[in-house]
Amino acid sequence: xxxxxxxxxxxxxxxRVYDFVGGKLAWLEQGLPTVGRGPHFAVAGExxxxxxxxxxLGDTAEQIERTIAASEGSFCLVVNDESIxxxxxxxxxxxxxxxxxxxxxxxxxPATVRPRExxxxxxxxxxxxxVATIIVTESDGRLVGVxxxxxxERLLEERSPDPSED
Amino acid sequence: MPTNVGLDExxxxxxxxxxxxxxxxxxxxxxxxxLPGAININLKTLTPEACExxxxxxxxxxxxxxxx
Numbered sequence: 001x002x003x004x005x006x007x008x009x010x011x012x013x014x015x016r017v018y019d020f021v022g023g024k025l026a027w028l029e030q031g032l033p034t035v036g037r038g039p040h041f042a043v044a045g046e047x048x049x050x051x052x053x054x055x056x057l058g059d060t061a062e063q064i065e066r067t068i069a070a071s072e073g074s075f076c077l078v079v080n081d082e083s084i085x086x087x088x089x090x091x092x093x094x095x096x097x098x099x100x101x102x103x104x105x106x107x108x109x110p111a112t113v114r115p116r117e118x119x120x121x122x123x124x125x126x127x128x129x130x131v132a133t134i135i136v137t138e139s140d141g142r143l144v145g146v147x148x149x150x151x152x153e154r155l156l157e158e159r160s161p162d163p164s165e166d
Numbered sequence: 167m168p169t170n171v172g173l174d175e176x177x178x179x180x181x182x183x184x185x186x187x188x189x190x191x192x193x194x195x196x197x198x199x200x201l202p203g204a205i206n207i208n209l210k211t212l213t214p215e216a217c218e219x220x221x222x223x224x225x226x227x228x229x230x231x232x233x234x
Contacts, residue, residue, distance in 0.1 A: 001209055001230040005190040006168035008212045014222055017168040020176050020229035024189070027201055027229075030173060036199035 029115040029138075044122055045115025047155055048136040048145030054079045055102055057086065062098035064089055077135065077143065078106050084141040085112060112137045115144050123152040176227055185225040201229070 006019040020026075028034065031046035053071040055064050055078055068076050068091050078087040087106035095105050112135045113122060126134055126149045136144040171179065179185035180203070187204035189196050196206035207216045220226055 002190055002228045003168070005188070005207075005209050005212055005228045005230075008209075009188075009217065009226055009228065010168055012212075012214055012217055014217070014220070014226050016225040018171045018176070018179065018185070018225060018227040019168050020227050021170045021172055023229045023232045024191075024199070024201065025232040026173055033202060034199045035202050035204075037197055038199065040199060 025116060031115065042119040042152075042155055042159060043115060044113050044117040044119055044134075044136050044147050044152075045144060047119065047152055048115065048147050049151075050145040052077055052135075052143065052146050054083075054143070055089070056080065057101070057103050059102050060098060061094045061100050061102070061105065064102060065091075065094055065098065073133070073146075075133070077110075077146075078102055079143055083143045085110070085135060085137050085143050088135070110135055112141075113147075114139060119147075119152050120156055122147070123149055123156060126152070171227065179225050179227060183225050185227050186220055188220070188226060188228045190228055190230050195231075204229075 002019050002023060006017045009017045028043060029045050031043065031048070034040070053067045053073065053076045055067055055076050057078065057080070064076050068074065075088055075090045077085055078089065079085055087108045088110040089102060089106045093105055093107065115136055115138070122134065132149050134147050136147055138144060180187070187201055189200050189204045189206050190209045190212070191206070192208055193206055200206065205219060
């Protein structure tokens with residue numbers, strides 16, 4: 001739709017016309033603010049924390065132990081140079097032999113969700129599965145951040161309608 | 167010829183070149199949720215009269231729901 005609009009504007013004499021590829025969806029996926037009367041649904045990208053400890057293939061268990069210790073969490077994501085998520089290591093996955101490389105004990109291909117994932121059903125699924133965190137990536141696997149279930153539930157609680165206002 | 171832009175370039179155009187945003191979706195969808203600063207000109211009403219609210223000396227960025 002917007003490519004046709006761009007061509008129409010150009011036909012009407014506008015000289016600098018741009019078509020935003022990705023549109024409103026791409027904007028929303030980044031958790032950027034919007035305007036309007038709603039309904040607005042909280043999405044994963046809005047609350048995903050980008051400050052995730054990461055490591056790379058070849059890193060040793062000793063290095064990863066230090067990385068996890070320096071963070072507030074209990075895991076580390078394995079990414080490549082393009083920030084594509086390859087795997088995950090939890091503290092409890094660390095082997096006794098701290099010289100082992102991460103690829104020998106990491107969890108390959110962990111579950112991820114997209115930034116546009118609606119938060120309420122996501123939080124409910126996480127609750128049902130007993131999952132405290134979920135990784136958020138773009139559709140190409142690029143790391144966006146991690147959603148913490150407790151933060152998601154808090155946000156949903158804050159945004160839930162106040163019955164006293166009825 | 168119109169130029170395709172991604173999010174980074176869109177943000178730059180808004181920040182540095184005072185670009186104008188036009189959502190071409192139906193009014194109901196615009197009223198529910200749109201990008202800050204955007205105006206709504208539905209594709210079917212994209213006429214010379216409707217475009218009088220746009221400044222031809224500034225960049226114009228159009229968008230819809232996704233890239234389809």
